[in-house]
């Protein structure tokens with residue numbers, strides 16, 4: 391179990407190849423990966439883009455969304471969101487928080503870019519890693535900002551329409567799946583906002599309901615029976 395004394399930042403990370411051929415990172419000390427072993431890109435695309443971003447856009451007649459991501463990690467969700475927003479021709483503001491940033495060397499060694507779809511947009515993947523923390527990166531109606539902060543203390547003056555909750559799993563970081571963190575998610579969202587995660591744990595579903603979300607159990611990505619989506 392993770393605690394603050396064994397900072398994730400300094401933990402060795404091993405590159406793994408996932409089921410769809412795309413890479414991810416594995417942290418031995420947490421027994422945890424950054425993405426599903428069954429397919430990193432497949433999972434991100436299914437959970438966050440299809441069941442989160444696309445779902446919200448369809449409900450809201452293509453209105454311009456504000457997206458918040460908990461855990462920038464490799465930048466995969468941010469990149470897929472950029473490509474998706476361009477494809478659907480919507481303006482999008484995307485804010486991602488990360489407490490334990492990967493170094494540029496770690497990102498480059500991972501080789502995620504080689505596996506990403508839409509090579510014509512790969513420059514955005516480089517840019518999102520190169521841009522300074524706290525600075526806006528504006529590209530084709532997509533405004534991206536990453537914050538090097540702890541999710542628990544991040545303070546933002548606007549609320550969000552879509553929240554990608556991509557924390558490490560319960561066994562690695564249980565505090566991310568308990569009431570304090572989930573209440574923070576609720577507070578960050580607009581009424582009608584959509585919270586989405588690969589997680590399907592019963593205690594998380596019940597806690598989301600207790601806080602006031604309407605929660606759906608959806609079919610999961612490959613290798614996972616279910617996932618959760620919650621509406622404020």
Ligand SMILES: C[S@@+](CC[C@H](N)C(=O)[O-])C[C@H]1O[C@@H](n2cnc3c(N)ncnc32)[C@H](O)[C@@H]1O
Nearest residue numbers: 461462463464465466467488489490540541556
């Ligand atoms: C499952 S990985 C996210 C993968 C990422 N979304 C991607 O597309 O590659 C979880 C991420 O959350 C970050 N994290 C863990 N605890 C955090 C916290 N308290 N605040 C902000 N980020 C945190 C980790 O450093 C890690 O990058």
